[in-house]
Amino acid sequence: MLRVPIEEVLPALQETLRGQVHAVLVAPPGAGKTTRVPLALLDAPWLQGRKILMLEPRRLAARAAAGFMAKLLGESVGETVGYRVRMDTKVGPTTQIEVVTEGVLTRLLQADQALEDYGIVIFDEFHERSLHADLGLALCLQSQSLLREDLRLLVMSATLEAEPVAALLGDAPVLTSAGRAYPVETRFAARRIDGRIDPVVVRTIMEALEQEEGDILVFLPGTGEIRRVESQLPRRDGVRVTTLHGGLSREAQDLAITPCPPGQRKVVLATSIAETSLTVEGVRVVIDSGQMRVPRFSPRTGMTRLETVTVSRPSADQRRGRAGRQAPGICYRLWTEQEDQQLKLRSTPEIQEADLAPLALELATWGVTDPADLLWLDPPPASSYQQATTLLQQLGALDPSGQITPHGRQMAELGLHPRLAHMILQGIPLQHGQLACDLAALLSERDLLRGDRLATADLRLRVDVLRAIQEKTELPSTTVDLHAARRLLTEAKQWKRALQIPPQEKSDPEACGLLLAFAYPDRIAQRRPNGRYLLRNGRGAALPELQEISNAAYLVAAEQDDQGVESRIYLAAPVELEELKKHLHTQIREERLVEWDASTQSVKARKRERLGALILRDTQLTNPSPEETLQALLEGIAAAGLDKALPWTRNARQLQQRMHFLHQSDPTWPDVSELALTETLADWLGPHLYGAKNLSSVQRLNLTQLLGSRLSWEQQRELETSAPTHMVVPSGSRVPIDYSDPHAPVLAVRLQEVFGLPETPRIARGRVPLLMHLLSPAQRPVQVTRDLASFWANAYFEVKKDLKGRYPKHYWPDDPWNATPTHRVRPRPTN
Structure with missing residues (x-):
């Protein structure tokens, strides 16, 4: 058996697991951890006849690892070493090592939370941080704490930052193995690539075939790029082009990873599936597009899309290392050295960007409604998890409290x-x-x-x-x-x-x-x-x-x-x-809609069947209640604004302003401001609108009477005394008072009509002086004052000069205190 670097740390690993239930093993690609560690633990006494369960992130890697271990033992797969992947299982009665993919681990845990048949669970390639690996580790940790204190957990990785995982495992010991990597020369692109990468990849492949030895492994984002590159590559004698991605048959995948016959070379066009866990025999050259395709879930839309992203630093290094697994190699990086400095230092864990509906269903099946009840390296994002549980409730998998239903259990069993x-x-x-x-x-x-x-x-x-x-x-x-x-x-x-x-x-x-x-x-x-x-x-x-x-x-x-x-x-x-x-x-909701239609200025009553935002059926509602109609009408009036919706007359507006003026100094008066009237529409206007359905009906109301009815008999009398509509001036004219500014009621009067008036008139029982707008004969203000006596004594004489020059025929006395007031050009002569 060929000696590999991982064997240097196997004694320490065996000793660690003899006394502890947790360990972290960091070993670079090519160290042999995937195939040698499970075999080294086969005879561990703490297994007590139980099996070893090893988790691999991909089906191809799981089958390849099981096949290689079985080969090392001189057996067939399904004897001592077997595998379980989706839709394909090879295990037998003597199987002691089971290599499984992530969904299979979850199913095994759900079927037996204590994992009674297994003595250790090994998480291989944990640095990929797949959703199922994070979930599997969280479930195993809880199973260990509640049911199986003796269950061993070993986390293995090529590029993992070991400290966070070790801390999650209760400060587990970290063992590190040296790798067996040959030197790899790295060549960067001279300039940044714009547009499609396919032509650049094809040119680089042809260059490598001419100048370098050995097989070529090409990393591309996805199957679309693989197909395009494959179709553009010129056929060459002795060169076999194969593809490697998750959608291939087992036979096609095996063809890509096995050595070529003597005298032949192969070009393997692969997705990121070839980064870890398996060795593509014969590779001496890696061509890295620097891109990968990852699923990204959008909580905004509830949909997952595949997004092409730039690889992280660990992924780029993993890919580069593939060229030096068996001999010195070359790595063509199709990006510049400047771009290389900007690579992300780590990949984003899938749990942070994935559709969490499968995770939420697994947790509910496990008996957990709150992810915080488990230990996570990175907890599921709250918004995505909430959206997942909402979907599961819509599918009938969870009840309103988040507990799994019988239907949900059936769903979970299907995997x-x-x-x-x-x-x-x-x-x-x-x-x-x-x-x-x-x-x-x-x-x-x-x-x-x-x-x-x-x-x-x-x-x-x-x-x-x-x-x-x-x-x-x-x-x-x-x-x-x-x-x-x-x-x-x-x-x-x-x-x-x-x-x-x-x-x-x-x-x-x-x-x-x-x-x-x-x-x-x-x-x-x-x-x-x-x-x-x-x-x-x-x-x-x-x-x-x-x-x-x-x-x-x-x-x-x-x-x-x-x-x-x-x-x-x-x-x-x-x-x-x-x-x-x-x-x-x-899921279809029937709703009665009695609402205001701004286009027709009337209340419309509809009966609708809705499926979310979709209106499946919309018919007229013939019998809306008077209360529903009134509420819709009042909402329409409020939306349109009282200024436009109500039939304001000059008298009604003046009454509102007078009442508002008195409310400013005495809160016991009704608040009839625009805001207050809008907020209390149902109280003061509602009783008068029963039976009305449109603004035409509203326009027939007498607002002066409606506002006046809000006053008591005593307030109506006080209104005439404290806030009169008009003021009789010395000329005998009844001049209206403008209350549009409740803080400064205005008396606009021609200057000649107030000759002989010594003081500013007052209202509100003498508390509030009127703001006098003294007008010229042409009704234009020549002075604004609250102090008429001061005006007569000081400013009048300057104003008189100006007015006398412009209106020489009018009466401009030298003594305004004792002059005769007039609304004419000149006062009538006295007999």
Whole structure:
């Protein structure tokens, strides 16, 4: 057996786990931790006949690790070493080491919270910080504290900052292993790459084939880029181009990681799946695009999208290290040295950016309603977790208190995303189980028609493709990913078998829309008059181009982006309104709307059936109660503003102002300010509006009487005394008093009419002097004063000079105190 660097620390690790239940092991890529550590622990006495459980983040890595360990033992997989991954299990009665993927660990924990069959759980490649790894560790820690004090937990990583994990594990000891890495020369791009990276990757591959030795591993963001690069690479004798990503068959993945026959070279086009956990044999050259595709969940929209991001420093170093696993190598980094200095120092944990609905369902199944009850390296964000529990309640998985329901337990047992599990369970009693499983498979993987220029968003077309392949009939599309389709059929078949769905059941693909409505109730969409759609959650959406389902009155958007104000719909199926009413009737709310219609200036009464933001039915309500009508009318008056809505006359406005003036000095008077009248509409105006439905009826009211009725008989008498409407001036004229400013009532009068008036007139029983606007013969103010006596004594004579020059025919006496007042040009002569 080839000696590897990790063997230097295995004795210390064995000794640590003999006396403690926690440990952290940091070992760089190539140290051999994934395959040697489990084997080194096989004979540990503390196992007491129990098995070793090792968690791997990916199916390919899990199968490869199990296969390599079995090879080291000279056995086949399924004997001492086995694996459990989604839809594929190889374990036997003698299996002592089980390599599992993350969802499998969660299922094992839910089936047996004490993990009685296992003596240790190893978390490999924990630095990737996947959601399931964080969840698995949190659940194992609680299981250990409550049920299994002897359960060992070992966290292994290549680039992990060990201190936070060690602290989470109660200051667990940290062991560090040296790696076995050959020198790797790093070459950076001369300039920043703008536009698509595919042509640059192709040129670099061709350069490396000409100048370097060994196989080439190329890191690309996703399968789209892999396909484009593969199609652009010129074919060369002796060079085999393979691909490596999670969507491939096991055989295709194995082809990518096994050595080439002598005399041949291979180019492996891979996603980030090749960063850790497995060795791609023969690689001497790495070409790194510097990009990766990660899922990002948006609490704003409730949707997850794949986003292309720049790799972090640890990821870049992991990729570079792949070139030096077996010999000195070369790493081409397709970014500049300046850009290299700006790489993030760590990757963002998935729990901070993921859809947390699966996590919330697992916690509820475990018996936890508050994530704070568990220990986390990074706790789930509160807003995303709240949105997840809201969705689960909408799906019937949680009750209003957050406890799991029987339906929720059934959903959790399926191991699917809660949306898809709910869809299948709802579809079975409707005889749509077969179709629901097909849809679940289609929605669990990337679109098998993605990239087909003839493909539409219609999911029914994908169902037709699967059935055509299954029945060996002509395909409805010429650019189907046949391998992906066959893999989907296999997964769907396994679900059908597990759920005992009769194979003779034949669902009409037209039921796709209804099934999607079960899975995505928040994405039911209603067609708008402009051809776009309104989603139940209130967001807008649109199909990217005109297609057959563009005329559907209702559809369900299973896949869409969340860019901008309006989402683009990529996968959807039409659904009939009657189906929604029949099967989602508990979510449909009936509402009576008696409200003000500003366009008609009247009260409108409607009866509506609503599904979130969607109005499914809208009819006239014939019998609104008088109270509802009155309330809507008052709200309409308030919204329009009293100034516009009420029939103000000059007398009504003056009465309001006089009452408001007296209220300023005596709060026992009614407050008739605009704000107070608006806030008390129901009290003073409401009783007079019963039966009214529009502003025309309001306009017939007598506001002067309504305002006056708010005064007692004593206040009405006091109003005439303390706030008179007019003042009789020395000329005999009755001049109105302006109360528009309650703090300064104004008497605007021509100067000649107040000759002989020695003092400023007062109101409010002499407490308030009027603000006198003394006017010229042309009714223009020539003086504003509250002190008439001072005006006569001082300013009058200057004003007189000016007025006499402009109005020489008028009367301008030298002695204003004793002059005769007049409303004429000159006083009448006395006999």
